[in-house]
Amino acid sequence: MKFVPEKFVTLVCDGCKNCQAHCECGPNQTPAPCDLKFAACSKCNAFESSIIPPLKYYKVSPHAFAPTWGTAHSACFDLRACLRTGDYVNGFKANNQPSKIEVYDNCISIHPGQRLMIPTGLMFDIPVGYSVRLHCRSGLAVKQGLVLANHEGIIDSDYCDPTFMVMHNTSLVWLVITHGDRLAQGEMIPDMSYEVNGTLEKPQQKTDRAGGFGSTGVK
Numbered sequence: 227m228k229f230v231p232e233k234f235v236t237l238v239c240d241g242c243k244n245c246q247a248h249c250e251c252g253p254n255q256t257p258a259p260c261d262l263k264f265a266a267c268s269k270c271n272a273f274e275s276s277i278i279p280p281l282k283y284y285k286v287s288p289h290a291f292a293p294t295w296g297t298a299h300s301a302c303f304d305l306r307a308c309l310r311t312g313d314y315v316n317g318f319k320a321n322n323q324p325s326k327i328e329v330y331d332n333c334i335s336i337h338p339g340q341r342l343m344i345p346t347g348l349m350f351d352i353p354v355g356y357s358v359r360l361h362c363r364s365g366l367a368v369k370q371g372l373v374l375a376n377h378e379g380i381i382d383s384d385y386c387d388p389t390f391m392v393m394h395n396t397s398l399v400w401l402v403i404t405h406g407d408r409l410a411q412g413e414m415i416p417d418m419s420y421e422v423n424g425t426l427e428k429p430q431q432k433t434d435r436a437g438g439f440g441s442t443g444v445k
Contacts, residue, residue, distance in 0.1 A: 279415045281358070282351035286388050289404060290347025294428055302411035304360060305391060308347030309405040317342035332405035336395045341375045343390040344409060354385040355417055360391065360410045371397030374410060383417075 242435065278320045289310055293303040309315070313329040320339025327334055327342070336342050352358055360379035375394035391410045395401050403409065435441070 279353040281353070281356075284351065285347060287345070287347035289405070293348070293412065297386065300411075302413045303413055304363075304408040305346050305348075305360070305389070305406045305410045307391070307403055307405055307409055308345045309403065313345075315344065317341050321338045334403050336372070336393060336400050336401050336403060338395055338400070339375070341392055341394045342403075344393050344403060346389045346391060348389050349387065350381060350389060352381060352385070352386075352414065354383050356414050357382055357417055358412050358414050360412045363408060363411055370401055371395060372403075372409070373403055379410070406444055 285292075287308050287310070290308045291306040293305060295303050309329045309332050311329055311332055315327050315329060315334055317325050317327065317336075318341045319325050320337065323342065325340070325342075334342070334344075350358055358381040360374060360381070362377065364371045373394050373396060375392040379392070381389065393409060
């Protein structure tokens, strides 16, 4: 299936990869009237179809950027920094002391070891039963050492506040973050309901693994 979300509401049906069948809205219609995203194909029974509710966003700042997909097959949408001259960004220095930095020329410097809460200017309206996960961007991590401080941000459906990207400069040089920079990528995923129960029985070995932390080695 190929889907091109447009403002988180529009879906494009391109048919089942297994049998080439299309949903009732027909192939390649934009928007797809049924807003049906196939997790499966009911015609070839390869899997079952399900309706995915849209992820909505609200611009807290008129200067905020809408989430976008980098390519047609991107699994995640990109989130951009919303930095305007005169704004202030909160964070922590490398020695864990709090800091408050003013934005100049729509950009801000992040020192080595510093963590800053970079605003997106967006609030997400996440459907009940789903959450949004924020991930680092690979290019920023390997080329500049700029990563999410918590490595993966989790936004619950009952969180109704502005979204921030907590960026951490792991390099040894100053880095500059500019308004509009793509700093993180996000995805909406379904929640799983399960219980966490205590047990009086010690867990038993399920495979031939012998040893605990680090026992499988590197090679």
